[in-house]
Amino acid sequence: MIPLSPRQNVARPPTASGHAPEKGLKRVLGVPSLVLLGLVYMVPLTIFSTYGIVVELTNGRLTDAYAVTLVVMLFTARSYGRMARVFPAAGSAYTYGARSFGAGLGFLTGWSLMLDYLLLPMINYLLIGIYLNAAFPAIPAWVFIVASIAVVTLLNILGITTVARANIAVVGLQGIFIVLFVAFAATSLSGGPSVDFLAPFAGVGKDLGISPIFAGSAILCLSYLGFDAVSTFAEEAKDPRRTIPRAIMLTTLVAGLLFLGLAYVSQLVLPVATFENVDSAALEVVGRVGGDLFVALFIAGYIAGSLGSALTSQASVSRIIFSMGRDGVLPTRVFGRLHARLGTPVIPILLTSAVSLLALVLDLATVSSLISFGALVAFSVVNLSVIKHFFIDRKERGAAATLNSLILPGVGFALTLWLWTSLTGQALILGVSWAAVGLAYLAVLTRGFRRPTPQLDLEGAGA
Template identity: 30%
Template sequence: MNLWKNMNRKTDPDMYRIKDGHLVRSLKVKDILALGVGTIVSASIFTLPGEVAAKHTGPAVTISFLLAAIAACLVAFTYAEMSAAMPFAGSAYTWINIVLGEFWGWVAGWALLAEYFIALAFVGSGLSANLRALLAPLGIKMPAIFANAFGVDGGIVDLISLVSILIVAILISHGVGKAARVENALVALKVFAIILFVVVGATAVKFQNYVPFIPEYQKTAHGAFGGWQGIYAGVSMIFLSYIGFDSVAANSAEAIDPQKTMPRGIIGSLVIAVILFISVSLVLVGIMPYSKYANSAEPVGLALRYAGHGIIATVIQAIAVMGMFTALIGMSMAGSRLIYSFGRDGMLPKFLGKLDKHHRPNNAVAAITIAAILIGTIFSFSALSQLISAGTLIAFMFVSLSIYPLRSREGKDIADPAFKVPFYPVLPFLAFLASLIVFIGLDHQAKLYALLWFILGLVIYLFYGIRHSKAK
């Protein structure tokens, strides 16, 4: 009974107001928008549409992107209300700690931590691969031992990935204000590259490539292809593209006027991302037959070269490499704030929750940097790709259901936010249901790894977190 009582003890929100009050509030709406777009519109916009079209949907990849966007938007409304009511570091972990209890907050936060660790490692690895591909025609080739993860094709350490993650860590350690300015510039450059592709690519679209728009269903080595079954498989694969808005919410303790800034930043960045993703996917499958994108890591470049725009393809790929830094910045900031929150609450060693003399959580920045480097430069993790979505979807389900107990406390011990989820109480349940449906569509391996990660988190909680918790 004592254990159950401790697991469900709720943290006093005043504790977070005091502790997070030392963080510097410097992020404006434009900074939050840039963080959101930079993290959501990451490397996946240049790679996923072609891969999903070839494996599962055909031209109907646009429908998969739209359905995944609807599911993400439902959850984004709940995130907007949560971050406005409780603008504390740690996003879902902290919110659920307050409204549901310590253990449930830990489960959601631990699930999100998997997203940040692996997403950082994946983006670093993707940046490395794309940069090496750009350098190869110039006769610049890195030795295999410094180009691949340990044990992969003769590799020992992916040096470019390591250096990229370190550069971002150093940038963030000097404050979110400086990081936000760099992010804003890189996001503007990346959006320009996407618009350039859409405008140039639209001139090469052949409408026969859209016929049939939804191919006939068949079972393939990759799973379902065509029909609504293929579209559903595409949704589960594509949802990874939209999960970045959680990283925006993690920085709400450093936002100016979070009551207005956070809802506008979260929902606005997602709307921009949806428009960009759908535009790219529609143009991509219109330029050449979708089957030609099979096993291509650079469908945007492939399509432009197919249409005779080789120079523009090189320019866009170069910008894409620089643009991947935006995702590294967003994920590093969010992940470090989550680790800071764990240390702040005693769930992990307390030094992780310490701020430096400039009120920056740089111990947490160092921790997530080391973890991402170890994962990205030592281990082969291709089989873990969908774990990013699995962990985030678990957190999304918790946040969606947490709106109900939150409403009874708004205006009491929790602030009454300026933004509230519309169509309450129906919409939060639809957000939960949408996340659950997408989670069910993930492959069995992703669910297995999510279970193993949960068991590891449970062990840490029972043998360390519950004993050192500072919850009152």
């Protein structure tokens, strides 16, 4: 299941005195609670979304790819934490880019992130089609995809977004599944021949270069989407300027170690680099560990989680599109209106559903790479924002300041750029094309850059 998209309207910054607004939410969340909320957004079983794709791409070195991605993300998470300390508000990379480099770059950053937001529901529908078709081969995958889109769209139009809260229970069930998975895997390994515990790092086959690992790592960036959602709980956090940065780092580290552990155990159980069906390769691993009954349990939990995630992500992106219409970034008459009786943004919801129908023609690898493209744009901007805000604008100097405000975010940016160039050529072409459309639209919107860039108020865009 793909990670949930962050809340858009939860957090409001403290007042100049450092206290919450008079009618703000209670500050009750400490670091452990914030980390748990971050993990809920990232979803533990997201590793199985692109399992087969990355295993085949890296020649069986999924664990290595996750290790590389974790290192990159720790640098980037640190940059997110530093910016969240200065701007503890919703909007994340969009806000940091706009505050550091101006509204124009903020707009283009938000535009790139829109690619992620629009594709997040789609990847859930793709996964639903893939796994249900594997369970019921007589029914084409497109039937499940269309049915899922119809159900989720109807629920969102009716405004039943509270169903998304069931994702917390789903994540709990996934936690139980992970414990059983590891326990069954240990039993399976102990009863078989001797195990090569270095096999998940060594790979399968010959001519194992390093470039496939980075290509796999670039795709795996989508596993970390949502780690910055911790920053949207600033109003409910105790001492947010201290706890939020710590929670962001810890969330990234804990999730990364969880992904690493699951990848390692999976490769120990099934040390191969090819599968019968690359998109549903997780079923082969789960079947090897626990048999058909365990596969059925996995499919049930995975489908339930994917439906809940699709519901939440479609609700989120439709409200962002509505907010863009309300603020004049998109045509107000079309996108900036709510249904008179239901009070929901019907046209943005239908637009998101229409985009999701591309799941009928796009494959999982392409969609995953495109989502990672948008994520890497955001990660790059946040790393650069730290350098711009602290080192250039504030002119912080000295050994410690140079390390914290120039070297570390610079390394984070360089590593992110490396992963960016490791994406497939198709993903780069489509991603750059999307960015070019955004730039052209911005030129039209500002009458050739002669008018101010409209700014998006994400604080009012929540589901």
